[in-house]
Amino acid sequence: MAKDMTKKKIIIVGGGISGLLATIKVCELGGEVLLFSYCPVKRSHSLCAQGGMNACMDSKGEHDSIYEHFDDTVYGGDFLADQLAVKGMVEAAPKLIKMLDRMGVPFTRTPEGNLDLRNFGGQKNKRTCFAGSTTGQQILYALDEQVRRWEVKGSVKKYEFWEFIKIIKNKEGVCRGIVAQSMNTMEIKSFRADTVILATGGPGQVFGRCTASTICNGSAVSAVYQQGAEIANPEFIQIHPTAIPGSDKNRLMSEACRGEGGRVWVYKDGKPWYFLEEMYPAYGNLVPRDVASRAIYKVCVHMGLGINGENRVYLDLSHIDGNYLLRKLGGILEMYSEFVGQDPRKVPMEIFPSVHYSMGGIWVDRLHNTNIPGLMASGECDYQYHGANRLGANSLLSAAYSGTVSGPEAMKWAKTGNKGSELTDEELEAARREVQNEYDKILQMNGSENAHKLHHEMGDLMYKYVAIERDNNGLDICLEELKKILRRWDDIGITDRGNVANQEAMFVRQLRNMILYAMAITKGARCRDESRGAHAKIVLENGKQKHDADGELVFMGRDDKNFMFTTIVNYDPKTEEPIVTYREFDHSLIKPRARNYAVAKKE
Amino acid sequence: MAEKVRFIIERQDGPNDKPYTQEFDVDYRPGLNVVASLMEIQKNPVTVDGKKVPPVVWECNCLEKVCGACMMVINGKAQQACCALVDNLKQPIKLQPARTFPVIRDLLIDRTRMFEALKRIQGWVELDGSWENREAPIQNPYTATTAYEISRCMTCGCCLEACPNVGPQSDFIGPAPTVQAYLFNLHPLGKFDAPKRLNVLMEKGGITSCGNSQNCVEVCPKSIKLTTYLAQLNRDVNIQALKNIFNN
Numbered sequence: 001m002a003k004d005m006t007k008k009k010i011i012i013v014g015g016g017i018s019g020l021l022a023t024i025k026v027c028e029l030g031g032e033v034l035l036f037s038y039c040p041v042k043r044s045h046s047l048c049a050q051g052g053m054n055a056c057m058d059s060k061g062e063h064d065s066i067y068e069h070f071d072d073t074v075y076g077g078d079f080l081a082d083q084l085a086v087k088g089m090v091e092a093a094p095k096l097i098k099m100l101d102r103m104g105v106p107f108t109r110t111p112e113g114n115l116d117l118r119n120f121g122g123q124k125n126k127r128t129c130f131a132g133s134t135t136g137q138q139i140l141y142a143l144d145e146q147v148r149r150w151e152v153k154g155s156v157k158k159y160e161f162w163e164f165i166k167i168i169k170n171k172e173g174v175c176r177g178i179v180a181q182s183m184n185t186m187e188i189k190s191f192r193a194d195t196v197i198l199a200t201g202g203p204g205q206v207f208g209r210c211t212a213s214t215i216c217n218g219s220a221v222s223a224v225y226q227q228g229a230e231i232a233n234p235e236f237i238q239i240h241p242t243a244i245p246g247s248d249k250n251r252l253m254s255e256a257c258r259g260e261g262g263r264v265w266v267y268k269d270g271k272p273w274y275f276l277e278e279m280y281p282a283y284g285n286l287v288p289r290d291v292a293s294r295a296i297y298k299v300c301v302h303m304g305l306g307i308n309g310e311n312r313v314y315l316d317l318s319h320i321d322g323n324y325l326l327r328k329l330g331g332i333l334e335m336y337s338e339f340v341g342q343d344p345r346k347v348p349m350e351i352f353p354s355v356h357y358s359m360g361g362i363w364v365d366r367l368h369n370t371n372i373p374g375l376m377a378s379g380e381c382d383y384q385y386h387g388a389n390r391l392g393a394n395s396l397l398s399a400a401y402s403g404t405v406s407g408p409e410a411m412k413w414a415k416t417g418n419k420g421s422e423l424t425d426e427e428l429e430a431a432r433r434e435v436q437n438e439y440d441k442i443l444q445m446n447g448s449e450n451a452h453k454l455h456h457e458m459g460d461l462m463y464k465y466v467a468i469e470r471d472n473n474g475l476d477i478c479l480e481e482l483k484k485i486l487r488r489w490d491d492i493g494i495t496d497r498g499n500v501a502n503q504e505a506m507f508v509r510q511l512r513n514m515i516l517y518a519m520a521i522t523k524g525a526r527c528r529d530e531s532r533g534a535h536a537k538i539v540l541e542n543g544k545q546k547h548d549a550d551g552e553l554v555f556m557g558r559d560d561k562n563f564m565f566t567t568i569v570n571y572d573p574k575t576e577e578p579i580v581t582y583r584e585f586d587h588s589l590i591k592p593r594a595r596n597y598a599v600a601k602k603e
Numbered sequence: 604m605a606e607k608v609r610f611i612i613e614r615q616d617g618p619n620d621k622p623y624t625q626e627f628d629v630d631y632r633p634g635l636n637v638v639a640s641l642m643e644i645q646k647n648p649v650t651v652d653g654k655k656v657p658p659v660v661w662e663c664n665c666l667e668k669v670c671g672a673c674m675m676v677i678n679g680k681a682q683q684a685c686c687a688l689v690d691n692l693k694q695p696i697k698l699q700p701a702r703t704f705p706v707i708r709d710l711l712i713d714r715t716r717m718f719e720a721l722k723r724i725q726g727w728v729e730l731d732g733s734w735e736n737r738e739a740p741i742q743n744p745y746t747a748t749t750a751y752e753i754s755r756c757m758t759c760g761c762c763l764e765a766c767p768n769v770g771p772q773s774d775f776i777g778p779a780p781t782v783q784a785y786l787f788n789l790h791p792l793g794k795f796d797a798p799k800r801l802n803v804l805m806e807k808g809g810i811t812s813c814g815n816s817q818n819c820v821e822v823c824p825k826s827i828k829l830t831t832y833l834a835q836l837n838r839d840v841n842i843q844a845l846k847n848i849f850n851n
Contacts, residue, residue, distance in 0.1 A: 024733045039662070040718060042758055043670040101739035104728045104790045106751040109744035132751055137669055141754060145727035152722050184707050213664040247632065248639035248685075249666045331755070335667055338686050339634065404733070452646045495648055496657035500617040501708040503660050504645075 007032045008414035010407075011178055011193035013164040013220060015041025017136070017399040018379025018406070019199030020143035025407025027155040031414065034191060035147070036159045036180055038215045042144045045201050045213040046399060049136025050332055051256035052118060052128035053396035055093035059110075060117055064125040066090050071590060073394060075601060076122040076288050077359075077387025078533035079564060079592040080233065082585045085366045085384050089401045096400050097129050103142040107131050108328070118328070119259040120392045122288035124601070128393040133254055133331040136396055163506060164220045167196055167227055167375055168431040172420030175374035177428065179435045183506060186499050188436050190428035194414035195374055197406050198224065202358040202380040206518045207467075208459015210355040211243050211252040221362055221381050222513035225520065230371045231569040232383035232583075233360035234517070235524035236534050238390055239468050240356035241292035242315050244340060250354035251339060253315060253332060255392040257349075258285040260328050262317045264296070265348075266305045272314075275299055283597045290389045290534045291597055293353040297468045300352070302553070307350055314348035353468060357395060359386040359534065360524070363568060363583075368406035374419060378406035383566070388533020442505050447491030451508045454492065458485050458518060466522050469553070471538040471545055475526040482522060486515045486576065516576065520569045523578040528567060530559035560592055606631040609651070609695035610640060612659055614709045622706075626651045626695070627659075637684035637698065638663050638673055661710035668824060671757030674764075675710045676701050681764035683824050701764040717758050720780035724800055728793040740791040753786040753832065755825045762819035762829060768812055775812030778819035782832045788839070801836075801843035810840055 008031040012019050015037040023033045035041065058064040069090040074081055101107060101115065108116045108130055117126040131138035150156045161183040168177040168190060177192045203218025204210035225231050242257065242264075243250040258264070264285055265272045277284040279295055287295075296313050300306035306313060317325055317333075322345040325333060336344050362370050362377035364384055370377050385398040413419070465478035489512050496504040531537050539546040539554045546554040565582035572579050607628040615622045628651055629640045641659055648658040663673040666685040673684040676699040678692055689696065704712040756779050763769045763777040784800040787793035804810045810833065819829045 021733065028732055039664055039670075039672060040714070040758070042718070043664050043672050045664065047669055048665050048667060095735040098735055098739045099733055102728065102792060103730055103733075104750075104754075104787065104793055106747055106754045108751070109742055109747045111744060113741035113744055113747075131754075134669060134755060137757075138751070138754055142728075145721075146730060146733070148718070148722055149725075149727045149729075184711075213670065214666070215664050246634065246639075248636065248642055251667050331669075335669075335686075338668065339636075339688075341688075450646055452642070456646070495655055498616065498657060501660050501711055504658055 008194045008411060009034065009192065010410045010414060011036065011191060011196045012199060013178070013197070014044070014199035014201060014379065014381070016044040016046035016199060016201055016379060017140055017143060017396065018403040019197070020140070020147050021400055021403025022197055022199060022378055022407035022410065023147050023156060024143065024150065025404060026411055027150040029408060029411045031155070031411050033156045034159060034193065035156055036162050036164055038161070038163060038183070040160050041147065041158065042141065044140060045216050046140045047134070047137035048211070048213060048252065049396050050133045050252060050254035051120060051259065052130030052135045052393045053097065053139065053400070054120065054123070054127050054391070054393040055097045055129055055397065056090070056127055057094055057097065057115060057117060057129065059114055060126045062125045064127055068125060069093065069127060072123045073391055074387070074590050075595060076391040077389055078558065078595055079387065079560070079587060080532060080566070081385055081387030082366065083589045084586045087589065088366070089385055089398060092401050092404065093397055096397070096404070100139055100142060100400070103146060105131060105138045105142045118256060119286060121255050121258065121286045121292070122283070122391045128259065130256065133256055133329045139396060139400065164200070164223070165435050166223050166431070167372070168423060168427065169372070170421050170423055170427070173373070174418070174420045175372050176419065176423045177431070179431050181435070181439070184501050186502055188432055188439065190432040192423055192428065194419065195376060195410040197376040197378055197410050198362065198381055199377070199379045199403070200381045203514070203517050204355055204358070206458070206514050206521065207355040207462045208456055209246070209248070209250050211240055211250050212356070217510050217514055218517045219510040219513040222517040224362065224370070224372070224375065225571050226516065226573070228372055228571070229375065230363040231360065231520050232363035233524065233567045234358070234521045234569055235528055235567060236359035236388050237355055237466070237521065238289055238357040238359060238534050239293040239353045241289055241296055241353045242351040243354035243356070244336065244349070245312070245352050245354070246339070251335065252356070253336065253349060253351055254329070255289070256329060257315055257317060257332070260317070260325070261320050262315055264292070264313055264315055266299055266307065266313045268305055273305070280597045282600045287597045288389055288391060293468055294536060296353055311352050312350040313352070315351045316348035317344050318346055318348055355463070355467065357390055359383065359388065359390055360567070363566070367409040368402060369409065369413070374413065374417065376406050376410055378402040388535060439505065439509070442494070442508050443497050445492050445494050445508065447493045449488050449492045451492050451494070451504065451511050454485060454488060455511055455514070458482070458515060462518055462521070466525055469536055469538055470525050471540055472526060473540060473543065475522055478522045479519065479526065482515060482519050489515060516571070520578045523580055524567045524569055527580040528563055529556060530563045531556045532558050532563065564592065608635065608640065608689050611695050611697045612709070613699040614659065615700070615706050616708065618705060618707055625656060631689065635689040637677060637687040637689070637696070638666055640689065641684070659710065660708045669757060671759035674701060674759040674761055675699065676764065681761040681822055683759060701760060703764045703769055704760060714758070714760050717760060717763065717777065717780060720776040721783060723776065724780055724784040724803055725796060726780070726783045726787055728787065728790055729796055742791060746789055750786055750789050753782060753827055756783065756827055757825065759824060761822045761824055765818040765822040767816050767818065768814045773812050774808035776808050778813070778829045778833065781810055781813070781836065782827070782829055785832045785836050798843055801840050802847070804836065804840050805844060810837055
């Protein structure tokens with residue numbers, strides 16, 4: 001059969017939940033998808049999401065409402081999320097759950113056979129649908145299966161183990177293709193497209209150890225940033241309060257532990273001190289993540305009350321029935337036992353906060369178009385929906401929802417957009433050659449630095465200055481240090497000059513992108529002189545961190561007048577440095593109010 | 604000086620090259636696992652003989668035993684490298700690629716055949732579309748629990764590596780993809796196509812190639828009761844075969 005040349009061709013980079021849902025939508029609308037991924041899409045990082053996906057199902061007799069989900073999300077995000085975008089997402093949530101249920105996601109059920117719901121942070125009602133404690137894995141698998149079905153029908157061509165390198169613009173400046181490289185044969189190739197969607201996930205690896213997979217390096221986002229795509233709100237990095245610290249990675253212990261009744265404590269004066277319950281009586285252990293992380297940090301670092309003086313607190317499930325725990329949290333309890341060697345049903349777990357999620361990312365409009373025509377972004381790699389702090393179990397929701405928006409919009413652009421001219425063979429070859437030359441240069445690098453060591457150093461730097469507590473002195477130092485690391489990148493030496501699966505050379509290229517993205521995060525944080533959500537900035541007095549009469553650190557307050565704007569970061573090709581400006585966003589539906597989880601929410 | 608852990612690693616420069624071994628020492632620390640050790644080798648890729656070599660190539664993503672990527676043969680047993688703690692392994696630790704699959708380089712293997720097998724067994728629900736059309740059917744919570752158990756299969760390939768009937772001598776698609784057919788036959792909408800899946804399993808490379816050696820269930824890192832579901836499928840396939848005879 002002759003190939004249908006009239007089919008619209010959409011390139012989707014990334015095969016997590018957002019990329020796969022976008023793929024399905026494009027196929028349903030008659031398009032053809034070229035799907036690029038670092039790995040078989042079934043191994044994408046979405047599968048690390050544990051606790052669940054929020055949707056107002058209202059099946060627990062609590063009179064939950066979509067409005068309540070909307071308000072919790074906006075309030076939890078400290079009024080920095082575009083409210084019209086959030087409204088669209090929360091309204092779609094119950095429909096998405098029903099669709100995923102039909103698709104075969106094995107959600108945990110009640111005795112009556114309905115979908116069970118659990119509690120999650122920052123929400124008073126049970127609203128989180130879940131499949132044991134591996135909800136992301138189960139949703140990803142169901143979507144992977146549907147995409148495989150479309151692959152059999154011939155609508156999807158997978159490029160697994162291919163790395164996206166950059167987009168190709170035509171002479172009108174419209175994105176009409178990409179350059180990618182096979183991670184096994186190292187072949188570099190250009191591809192044409194009608195629309196390109198990036199669904200490449202978060203930049204966790206910029207911080208070295210984090211809860212993210214090794215493939216979550218933000219490299220693709222940084223690449224398009226260097227090609228003119230705007231980054232929004234990069235300074236808002238979520239630190240998850242409960243992770244198992246590790247030298248290779250910090251392993252997430254789901255918020256579902258607290259949702260199912262887990263309590264956080266340390267010893268104080270010889271007795272267990274349930275500090276979250278004492279500090280935040282209304283929400284207790286179920287305060288949002290930014291609040292919980294700051295409290296744990298304070299108790300360990302400033303009060304010195306961590307377990308054995310180390311940066312650890314207890315997350316305790318041992319008072320809950322063991323069989324109940326096994327049914328609701330089996331997967332992650334098994335993980336804790338496996339990696340730590342203790343049974344959380346009997347002994348309290350030891351945890352500490354870790355970098356987890358990026359609220360910020362590529363700027364997109366409500367239909368997920370970036371500022372570069374023909375280029376879209378979807379999922380964690382975009383900045384939409386979460387404002388200054390994401391609520392737990394809203395990430396699976398935003399991943400799924402964004403795919404259902406970006407997919408159809410990509411087809412609409414492919415059919416009716418002002419795309420300008422198709423790329424010529426010469427343009428494709430020129431783009432390929434440029435990437436080939438850059439790669440060949442990396443293969444020749446013969447300096448004294450080891451890329452993995454340099455990466456480790458950058459991670460330490462980012463944790464030290466741009467994590468839970470920030471101040472302008474530290475951020476200034478961090479920016480200078482990052483510039484030094486960027487210069488040291490030139491002095492990397494590699495030992496692998498082979499042409500099969502050369503992971504070292506690929507990592508060197510990714511590392512440069514990561515350094516430039518780290519600078520965007522740091523600059524965004526430096527310019528935002530307030531505290532909001534995950535961004536907490538300490539007041540400086542005479543160049544020193546300010547303390548109040550009780551010796552407590554003084555943080556800047558939220559400054560709606562000057563900073564209730566989206567941070568926009570542009571790349572300056574001359575200096576390689578980020579340029580920060582601010583942009584209005586929609587907050588017309590819910591009036592901003594102070595955020596206080598010590599008392600029950602007032603609307 | 605810090606205590607060292609010795610690794611003997613089977614390497615191979617490309618798909619058609621000859622394997623060879625190299626030895627590396629890594630500083631011991633509590634909780635050290637095999638992936639973390641390979642990361643240390645990346646930072647300082649020097650063999651015990653003091654030779655600077657290209658870092659070892661392997662595949663990993665999540666490091667939480669949920670993505671399935673880092674499966675390799677460790678001290679002779681197929682398992683995930685991320686949760687293989689050095690404390691639980693006899694030293695020196697021997698790492699080899701899972702040679703049931705084509706080797707791309709070092710410990711990196713090509714598991715395409717598993718994903719192709721999922722196409723063959725039609726491992727999906729025939730959905731009308733990814734939109735809302737009505738309420739999803741109620742599901743028996745006990746059946747859903749079984750579905751969840753099987754659905755945790757991460758396509759890592761341990762069971763194929765351990766199965767004596769998977770290899771050049773046979774075209775058996777392997778335990779994991781076969782059992783996935785059982786998963787979709789359990790689903791209230793997926794079961795509409797159960798006869799199709801069972802007929803596929805009747806064909807060459809299907810369930811008749813399973814020799815019931817029980818190795819798969821021993822190595823499954825997710826403790827999926829593979830042999831139980833293979834037996835159940837065998838029964839379902841036989842019933843389907845009878846139906847095929849009497850309905851024709």
